[in-house]
Amino acid sequence: MASFLVYYGTGEGQTAKIADRIVVTLRARGHDATGVDTTETPANLTLDEYDAVLVGASIHGGKHQQAVIDxxxxxxxxxxxxxxxxxxxxxxxxxEEGQEQAAGYVEAFLEETDWHPDRIAQFGGALRFSEFGFLKRFMVKQVVKREMPDLDTSQDAKFTDWQAVEDFANDVAAFVEGRLGIPTPDAGSSADQQ
Structure with missing residues (x-):
């Protein structure tokens, strides 16, 4: 068994849900996994007690959370x-059209932090129109009409591929198991679809 820290920043909650799914998937493989939101970081958090670390961040206004960068x-x-x-x-x-832009955000993050993680993944987020204030809802709807003209903006929309999230978590776990010499468990789908 390995111990994993899943440290993440979230703006409107979708990154937290993805981090939770990663934690559940890692635990289903028999590992100890702990999720920590940047806003709830314990003062005594050290990486010494973890065998592996996953870091997650969302993009808002073209930028990642400063707390994650820090x-x-x-x-x-x-x-x-x-x-x-x-x-x-x-x-x-x-x-599909946004993949290049998303990859650019990752590249900028890695360049800014000078960090070279072993595995990288990009996931679609969510648009929670019901939680936006008037001005933000208006602005986001204008962008969505241009970028995703078929999307119904009268309700919230989720774009996360949950199977891809679980596949990523399992890939990271398999990599860590191999690197640390831990036997690979028989892992299946770890959680119900949201």
Whole structure:
């Protein structure tokens, strides 16, 4: 069994849901996995107690959460000494046309932090129109009409491929198991679809 830290920043909650699914998938493989939101980071959090670290961030206004960037900057040496992975959540990842832009966000993050994770994934996020204020809802709907003209903006929309999230978690776990010499368990789908 390996111990995993899943450290993430979330803007409107979809990255938290993805981090939770990763934690559930890792636990289903028999590992100890802990999810930590940047806003709830314990003062005594150290990476020493974890065998592997996954870091997740979402994109808002073309930028990742500063708290995630600060975490990677502060822990770069420790991250370099362990198996690591990075996952990004963005609306750009939700469409084929946006994939290049989403990849650019990842590249900019890695360049800014000078971090080289072993695994990287990009997931589509969600649009929670019902939670946006008037101005934000209006602005987002204008962009969506241009980028996704068939999307019904009268209700919330989720673009996360949950199977891809589980596949990523299983891939990271298999990599860590191989690197640490841990026998690979028989893992199946770990959670119901949301």
């Amino acid at each position: 975490f990677v900057d502060a822990n770069r040496d420790e991250l370099s000494a362990k198996p690591t992975a990075f996952f990004q959540v963005s609306m750009s990842s939700a469409t």
